[in-house]
Amino acid sequence: MNITANIKMADVIIQNHHLLSVINRFGIQLGFGEKSVDSVCKLYNINTDFFLDIINSFNDPDFFPKQKLKTYPLNLIVDYLYKTHDYYLNVKIPEINSLINKLVESSSGETANAIKLIHKFYNEYSSQLHQHIAYEEKTVYPYILKLEELYKEGNEEQKKLFVSNNKFIIKDYATQHENIEEKIYDIKNLLIKYISPEDNFILCFKILGQLAHLEDDIKDHSEMENKIIVPKVSIMENSLQNI
Amino acid sequence: MENITIGILTESYVISRGIQFIISKNNGLSSHIIPNSELCIKNNIIENNINLLIVSDNVFEEPKLLKLYKTDRNLNFGLIRTKQVSLNSMFEFKIDFDLFDTEGIIKSKLDKYLESALNSNKLSLENSELSKREIEILRLVALGKTNQAIAETLFISKHTVVTHRKKITAKLGIKTISGLTVYALLNSIIETNEIDELN
Known part of the structure; x- marks a missing residue:
């Protein structure tokens, strides 16, 4: 079912509580009473159409309105991606980390050693994610925002100057996501196949559930970057280079 | 699946x-x-x-x-x-x-x-048990060796190494080197001190 503007926001969350993490990214707090999605978006000064496209793509894996998403200004999308990063680094990653910690502490013998290894792998993954995000926020996103600004409003001279000062081409960056997704897949795989935490299986299930959420979320995030941002930026780059 | x-x-x-x-x-x-x-x-x-x-x-x-x-x-x-x-x-x-x-x-x-x-x-x-050769290659991968180095150690071509690595990944479902290293440690294909020596 597609979520539409006039559905009650409360019903959206009741129907799929995983969407809480998405509304949180938009800064929306709970307590929206009987208000519709549209009213809540207006209250928080959020573009309702954009919100609906994002929330629907989370709610239904088959929903990804590529053409429509391409019509939004890049700054709107980038702003959303910044918030998503914040959610990964400050909520999700520490949350999973503390769960794995608990699992290590409450295990003993061989199992504890095995979980420690996976914990180390997870830490490696998390520092790679930190690095990747830092690179995007310090280099890629500012570049994109500047490019869009010039593409829309810059004069010929400014554009030429930008091209000569920027060697960075968006395609180089498009291929970098894969490894990040692969690692989280491997962690899940190793936990499922090779860890048998006799007394702690509920904790282990929890970790797996959280990892799967993060994996899905990151997939969605990369899809947005690779299918929306990269093609849009390529068009702008080409146009600027051809002046 | x-x-x-x-x-x-x-x-x-x-x-x-x-x-x-x-x-x-x-x-x-x-x-x-x-x-x-x-x-x-x-x-x-x-x-x-x-x-x-x-x-x-x-x-x-x-x-x-x-x-x-x-x-x-x-x-x-x-x-x-x-x-x-x-x-x-x-x-x-x-x-x-x-x-x-x-x-x-x-x-x-x-x-x-x-x-x-x-x-x-x-x-x-x-049928996903690794063959002896695959275990040998996995061991070297986990120890951080490049395809070229593995080829030279085992006297096989680089292309053969790549083929083996693809098979290993297909059998185990593990795609990254870090993941393969953890697998190798968990299954005692390598020991922790071998990695510590590398670091």
């Missing part, structure tokens, strides 16, 4: 949408409608990770589709028969729908396909 993603390509949006609707009722299956006007079907397939393409007979007879059928070995084909002409029997279709199949029949044909896809996967899982 590897995810199955279905692409639907017919000359009629109504037919495509109908098939998609029925497929969506089957749990865990995602599908994309490829517009008949799509110029580069191949890209669309890659972009959406499609591994089963359901096409109508009219469209299948077009040269671009025949070429795709002959060249893309990883792609499975399903057929929707919309006219009473039989296609050359040399073509192999994993699913064979008729335009006038009932919802129940379409569902059962899909279920049958899924079951066979699942079984073929099980088969590979049961």
